[in-house]
Amino acid sequence: MTGGLFISFEGIDGAGKSTHIDALAAALRARGRTVVTTREPGGTPLAEKLRALALNEPMDPLTEALLMFAARRDHLLQVIEPALARGDAVLCDRFTDATFAYQGAGRGFDLDVLAGLERWVQSVPAVQAPTLRQPHLTIWFDLAPAVAAQRLAGARVPDKFEAQPQEFFARVAAGYAARAAADPHRFLRVDADQPREAVWRDVEEGLKARGVLA
Ligand SMILES: Nc1ncnc2c1ncn2[C@@H]1O[C@H](COP(=O)(O)OP(=O)(O)OP(=O)(O)O)[C@@H](O)[C@H]1O
Numbered sequence: 001m002t003g004g005l006f007i008s009f010e011g012i013d014g015a016g017k018s019t020h021i022d023a024l025a026a027a028l029r030a031r032g033r034t035v036v037t038t039r040e041p042g043g044t045p046l047a048e049k050l051r052a053l054a055l056n057e058p059m060d061p062l063t064e065a066l067l068m069f070a071a072r073r074d075h076l077l078q079v080i081e082p083a084l085a086r087g088d089a090v091l092c093d094r095f096t097d098a099t100f101a102y103q104g105a106g107r108g109f110d111l112d113v114l115a116g117l118e119r120w121v122q123s124v125p126a127v128q129a130p131t132l133r134q135p136h137l138t139i140w141f142d143l144a145p146a147v148a149a150q151r152l153a154g155a156r157v158p159d160k161f162e163a164q165p166q167e168f169f170a171r172v173a174a175g176y177a178a179r180a181a182a183d184p185h186r187f188l189r190v191d192a193d194q195p196r197e198a199v200w201r202d203v204e205e206g207l208k209a210r211g212v213l214a
């Protein structure tokens with residue numbers, strides 16, 4: 001596959017996304033691709049400042065959603081779009097599906113308002129209206145909240161989201177399931193409740209089936 005390639009990694013906290021981003025980056029580099037790994041919220045100096053606020057300060061759901069989209073706009077314009085224009089592969093730890101899952105399904109914020117913000121923020125010159133910049137592929141690490149909580153237990157000081165109860169993550173997981181059902185061609189669902197090697201095998205097979213890995 002040539003040309004810019006945009007892959008996002010999604011799932012509830014502790015689902016195992018980060019574990020597989022480096023592996024995919026290595027697999028793509030071994031096939032001659034230039035790879036940019038990045039994350040949301042974050043990925044630029046400004047967006048990382050917004051991340052620190054969003055993950056640590058109490059705020060209402062609209063403020064939280066606006067910070068996520070503000071960070072995303074900066075990240076898109078400064079990092080993602082230039083990389084795609086160069087023909088690089090961009091591997092992004094979370095993107096807009098996280099806003100629908102966390103602020104929408106998790107916090108209960110209005111999905112139509114989020115869809116409006118998505119239209120504003122992801123309209124970029126490189127993409128012809130009425131389409132928006134979206135990942136070409138989203139790998140969704142599907143894991144039960146109880147298992148994810150066990151994996152994260154004691155691993156680090158929890159941020160504002162990681163400190164949420166399991167019921168919150170059950171809603172977030174349902175939010176991801178709804179996003180995947182609405183866009184099945186973009187989503188690759190991976191059963192994350194398996195040993196790391198088996199999860200990676202499923203990622204690799206899914207990417208081969210879609211022509212991303214030879
Ligand atoms: N398949 C697996 N089986 C058991 N433990 C795993 C597996 N994959 C990852 N882990 C462990 O679970 C923890 C969370 O993994 P990781 O950081 O990759 O998740 P994440 O989805 O990126 O989480 P977050 O979104 O909170 O950053 C880590 O300690 C990691 O080593």
Ligand SMILES: Cc1cn([C@H]2C[C@H](O)[C@@H](COP(=O)(O)O)O2)c(=O)[nH]c1=O
Nearest residue numbers: 013040041068094095098099102161162
């Ligand atoms: C992009 C995005 C992220 N979040 C939440 C989800 C996670 O709890 C944190 C990011 O932490 P990670 O360890 O880097 O996964 O932010 C969110 O609520 N909304 C979003 O749009």
